Amino acid sequence: MPAYAQRKSTPAVTTDNKKPLAVIPFQLIDKHVVIPVMLSGGTDTLHFIFDSGSEVTILHTKTAEKLHLKAPGQAYMSGTNNAVIKAPVATINALYLKELRLPYVNANLEDLSDIGPIDGIIGVALLKSYIVKIDYRQQQLLLYRAGKTPIGNTGRLLHFQLNFTTPVIDASIQLPDGRKLPGHYHITTGGDYGILFNWPYVDKNKLNTLLTTINTDRVQDMVKVLYYINSSIPLLELGGHSLRDVPVSYSKDIDDLGVFTEVAGAIGYDIWKQFTLTINYDKKELYLE
Structure with a gap:
């Protein structure tokens, strides 16, 4: 006689966003939110501007040189008045925000000397990976799992x-x-x-x-x-x-x-x-x- 088996349904996993995955302190440098970052292959803490308006991740050319990070490719970027320019692009194997890991981040290499003691800029790559809460009063960046917005927002x-x-x-x-x-x-x-x-x-x-x-x-x-x-x-x-x-x-x-x-x-x-x-x-x- 044929036997029929039925797979048990797996209960839906609910996302618990009551607590952040990470709380990252930041500095305010020349009105920029600057967060500590570490890259794979490096031991030094780097300083990245978090900018929600940055569509690409940028790494300072001098920082890339210190990390011996090569740029095998190029990408087109919009510059002033939508002028399109070419920029070298390198792949960072992993970018670490405390215990959190962003794998395979493509970064445009640019000279950021005019900004100050900054190693890079990150924006949309972080926004796409997590729900981001910016607490200017406590100078903290709180990262939550992507999904439902955390409860407790009074705004x-x-x-x-x-x-x-x-x-x-x-x-x-x-x-x-x-x-x-x-x-x-x-x-x-x-x-x-x-x-x-x-x-x-x-x-x-x-x-x-x-x-x-x-x-x-x-x-x-x-x-x-x-x-x-x-x-x-x-x-x-x-x-x-x-x-x-x-x-x-x-x-x-x-x-x-x-x-x-x-x-x-x-x-x-x-x-x-x-x-x-x-x-x-x-x-x-x-x-x-």
């Missing part, structure tokens, strides 16, 4: 969209003449500014004629020297919060294209430092506490 839930791989949030600004302008803004935790406007948005809304210049900056980019004009706006409305006297900047060479919609600019450290952020990249959720 406002905002849903974001992706522009290529960079999170984009909706916000509204008030101009000196009283007008309010809605817009879509990149979430850039590594941006050393309040708001950095894209030039087409500035030109379209005549912001360069409405905003009073406070000072200017001259900054060397990957491709050329950029000239920034710094000003302020009376009000930024974001996720139910109203922030006054917000520092803003713009340059004729800054234009981050939107894949589906117009991107007004990027929101950086001077705004985010006032909150605790929880970013769930997979679920496209941002909590502001």
